[in-house]
Amino acid sequence: MASFIAFLVVVIVAAAPVYGVDYTVGDTQGWTSGVDYTTWAKGKSFNVGDSLVFQYSSFHNVDEVGQSDYSSCSSSNSLQSYSDQNTKITLSKPGTRYFICGTTGHCSAGMKLAVTVSSGSTTTPSATPTTPATPSDTPSTTPDVSTPTTVEASPPKATTSTKSSTNINGASESGSMKAYLFGFVVVLGFALMG
Numbered sequence: 001m002a003s004f005i006a007f008l009v010v011v012i013v014a015a016a017p018v019y020g021v022d023y024t025v026g027d028t029q030g031w032t033s034g035v036d037y038t039t040w041a042k043g044k045s046f047n048v049g050d051s052l053v054f055q056y057s058s059f060h061n062v063d064e065v066g067q068s069d070y071s072s073c074s075s076s077n078s079l080q081s082y083s084d085q086n087t088k089i090t091l092s093k094p095g096t097r098y099f100i101c102g103t104t105g106h107c108s109a110g111m112k113l114a115v116t117v118s119s120g121s122t123t124t125p126s127a128t129p130t131t132p133a134t135p136s137d138t139p140s141t142t143p144d145v146s147t148p149t150t151v152e153a154s155p156p157k158a159t160t161s162t163k164s165s166t167n168i169n170g171a172s173e174s175g176s177m178k179a180y181l182f183g184f185v186v187v188l189g190f191a192l193m194g
Helices: 002-014 037-041 067-072 175-193
Strands: 021-024 051-055 062-065 080-082 086-090 095-100 112-118 171-173
Touching: 037 112, 062 086, 067 095
Parallel strands: 021 051
Antiparallel strands: 021 171, 051 086, 062 080, 062 095, 095 112
């Protein structure tokens, strides 16, 4: 029986789901005029598997653009455009990502965000700001010196609502980890009882 329990624990731990962090852009203010998104991004480290959650009114939208369109506040060549008022964008690969509000005058008034995404396979947020001083379309070659952990890379989702009870520095923990821990405790309890 003891070997079965040990095997069960090893299988559960080996199959443990990993998760990314959901960052609500602008925290409680959301994606709106009058927020300094460069300051908001400072002190946050974005990794592959993390998500940006844009919450905004019908007066705004989210356009993902390249570096030159970010610099000139042009949405005419946007890579992706969202207007659903609750946009969740999964950061699926390393490099710098650029987002602007395509409503006339909003980007030039500061409604724009650039984030540098680290590979994330073995890193977690560090205390070092990650917003680039001069954005570029190419992935960063700066080595990451963060504390080790793991995150999951998942396909982008444009419209997903976020619910979480943990909110630290604009980041919230995904519910999958809580479900995993609950399941682990239940299975372990049955194994110890039986």
